[in-house]
Amino acid sequence: MSDHAVVTLSFTRPVYAHELRPDDVFAFPDAPRTPLTVTDVKKAAISPELTLLAFTLLGRTEPVNLPASTPVKPLRMARVISMTCLLCRRNQDIELDLPRDGEPLSMVCADHVPDQDLPEDQD
Ligand SMILES: [Zn+2]
Incomplete structure (x- = not known):
């Protein structure tokens, strides 16, 4: 995910x-x-x-x-790309299908991403 x-x-x-x-x-x-x-x-x-x-x-x-x-x-072209978080400089491996997702430019890790509305059923 x-x-x-x-x-x-x-x-x-x-x-x-x-x-x-x-x-x-x-x-x-x-x-x-x-x-x-x-x-x-x-x-x-x-x-x-x-x-x-x-x-x-x-x-x-x-x-x-x-x-x-x-x-x-x-x-x-699925590739795992190691990226550095713009905010905390932590490295994270990200998998992208380059022709579909595009080429990564920058990344912000989960620590700074607010909770998203995920289409999941949870009680
Ligand atoms: Zn971060």
Whole structure:
């Protein structure tokens, strides 16, 4: 349950293949309606300038090899991000789905967030 307040920015920056991790969902810019779920990533450095990544994708037997710098359209990128409370400087790990929630800008921990009206039945 969320008990802190996070200010986020829209996640509009370019994302490249090397940022993808297992469980991420992405699409190629040329085929934005074909979501691809990453199940595994293996790195193969071809030369100091070129890193190829072998992506295993859900439902596909053959891995897809992409240069690390391939631009991709992120559809789901859940990340746990350690943030420092603006008011008390305490660190807290926050999980965000970057394409949906946005990129975190600042955070105020639960100590300073007033009780919210939660849709919960409690006697
Ligand atoms: Zn705090």
